[in-house]
Amino acid sequence: MAFNIAVIGFFKYEGFLATNVNALLGTEAIPDLKLPLPIGISFYTLQALSYVVDVYRKEVPPQKNPLYLGMYVACFPQLIAGPIVRYKTIQDQVVGRKETLAGFADGMRLFIIGLAKKALLANTCAILATKMLSMGGPQIGAVGAWAGLIAYTFQIFFDFSGYSDMAIGLGRMMGFEYLRNFNYPYIAKSITEFWRRWHISLSTFFRDYVYIPLGGSRCSKTRNALNIAIVWAITGLWHGAAWNYVLWGVYYGALLICEKFIWGKSLGKAPAIVGHLYTIAIFVFGWSFFWITDVNTLVGFWKAMAGRYGMTGSSYMWELTAWEYWPLLLICAAASTPVAPFLKERLVARTESRKPSKIMQDGIANPRHLSTKGLATLEATPATPGRARALSTLQVIYDLALLALLLASCAAIVSGSYNPFIYFQF
């Protein structure tokens, strides 16, 4: 454990430590080595740590074959950007997985969905977010600030969940059944629920390996609150070696403490819309810590959000820029809710002349539902030839739609490398 933590500590936090200690002491006591960060170190280090602890706790037998162990730690789909896969969830699959055509095809479908999320939604939202968030609060005013932050909210979700879907899809193609990493976090009705739906593999990791060993909630309220604060400070620091990330972690830690001890029960009794709006406001605002690293810029941005510079800021030229993105933001809003799987299930159920299954709704409603089965497939058991034909048609349409998504995603990626010789700026 010490070795794993030392490795990530050295490569990821040496510079941060050096900068802050030197600033504190007013000397150059610790040299900043400006080390390149090994790609994916934050993820595979946690995976390795989870394996060590699980073996220690005798929750899993140790893997004697170094190749299998190496495959678990360094399996390429989730190596760089997660999800953080626990050994106990795939220990049987390491040796005994079955690669099937159906699994391969389903994995491919999920990969295409993930690619589309990343290439079409996340990358385009990134353009609007970058433009708005880098203009400065006084220029864009309240509307521009919130529009930029909402665009960033979608960017970060589709970027991350897109990568997760691609990783899970690739894993499925190789016979691995990874657990879900995002379960529609933006429909949460509280921050507690939000963190059960967002980056599930990370939050469960810190729950099982930091929070519970510290005592979890089986202690005094004060100690419980302290445990939450420690876990979230570490969570923030894990996201990046900078104070804005620590601040982000502390922000959520404080809110989780408040929900647990102060207003959680009242929130639970309030109408669902109140919970939704409350949660949306909090996580949208929270992303501002992620984006803006300079304190002065952050404060200026918050002022803009609060309307300090008016609704449109000093120039509403940005409006021309931002206006063209409203269809995209609508699509993103819809895509971040379970509208698509609900419609899919209804369509399939209608084809089969049965009632829509509650499994999908329950799976989405229950944040702890982690299976990824059915994410990208049209599940059905048609009983009559008529239903079989209808379902076949649906399958063809669905696959054609996925191919169109794949084409559009690849076109977007190729166009992103469009790099003409330009001298327009002269």
Added chain:
Amino acid sequence: MSFREASNVCLVIVVAFFLSFPVASTMLNGAGLWLPEWLEVGNKASVLEMRNYTVLPELNKETIASGKYQAQYEKYLSDHVPMRDEVILANATLQRILIEIANSPKGYDCYPTYYESIILYTPRVQTLFRLPTVLDDKTVNTAAESLGGLQQLASDYPNTKFVIYIVQGGQYASVNPAYKYMHFATTGKDASQALMAPLYNGPSNISVLTTKCNSEQEYYSEFFHTDHHWNSKGAVSAYNAMATASGIPPLENPTRTDFPNDYLIGSYARWGLCLHEEPIFDLGGNGNELVIVNPDGTREPYTHSQWLDSTPPTRWYTFHDYFYEFLKSGSTIENDKANGSALLVSDSYGADLVPMLGSAYHNLSFVKDMHSDTKIDKSSSLRALLKQQDYDCVYIVASCNNYINQSKRSPGYFK
């Protein structure tokens, strides 16, 4: 095999083929195997992007360790995707449709495109405008004060004519429809007027000129739809205005040649890709007697057709690319059939004027000091240039923005 199994097989085959195709076709092409032309990936240059494609990187320890090999290999793969141009154009078309849908409720007649929107697309006239540059009064006044130093310079060189041309292109065009959305007092037209004002009452050997376009139609007869530069006609208009001011013969009824070559269609605007075709013509036949003397003393004749065969193939249908791309700052253009000497200090707008001005003088010195990316010595100035040689006329040609940038980079440049 059930239908579901069949659909799985089809999906896997199609996707696997699609994703492996770029690499496979590159390998097949490299192996010299025949491929249909539309699948060939061995093109050296991109017509759409007006650049050479990335070549395979050199594999050695240094390039691997520095990451240069990996980065260049990725660019190589991106550049060699089959039907790359068609894919980019298809994506641009889709974006344009989405932009039109997005802007229909507001009825905007101009709006930015995707991809780092600084260029505006006007569906009504199929045009691109740059986003109007907001100029505050302090910036403009400071630049005007700097430019006003020409009064003293002109007084010190009474036998030299000074012709200052302020180009109103793109984001400074007074006909830019985006101005209606601005609520800043200082716009392109105001800025150019502010820059010129200090020189109106100066010495008589100063002439101050600017673009005069009273309508979009007039503007687009002289400027590109897809870029902020003037086209050949616009360059001739500017030249004739300057010729009148400096007393050299104007260019009347220039010979125009139509080029059917696709390479010469002007639409390289990266962020617009508005797919608009420019009229393709060239002012051929001028400047064939010119000799270019490079800063190192080497001499080469200017051959007008040279740029037609250049690699990458040039997109512009004027001599713009040749003189912008290849003519070095500090060069001199010589013409034995003319008299007099002149100095041209300009940004990219001046490139089009080189053959015309070069034809009017025995020697024309060309300096790119007005480029915004030129690393200019802060101590450099027009006065230093004038000390090197006597000139009959000094032409200063640049956009509004570059006059302002110049005054920031080198406040004493015009004094």
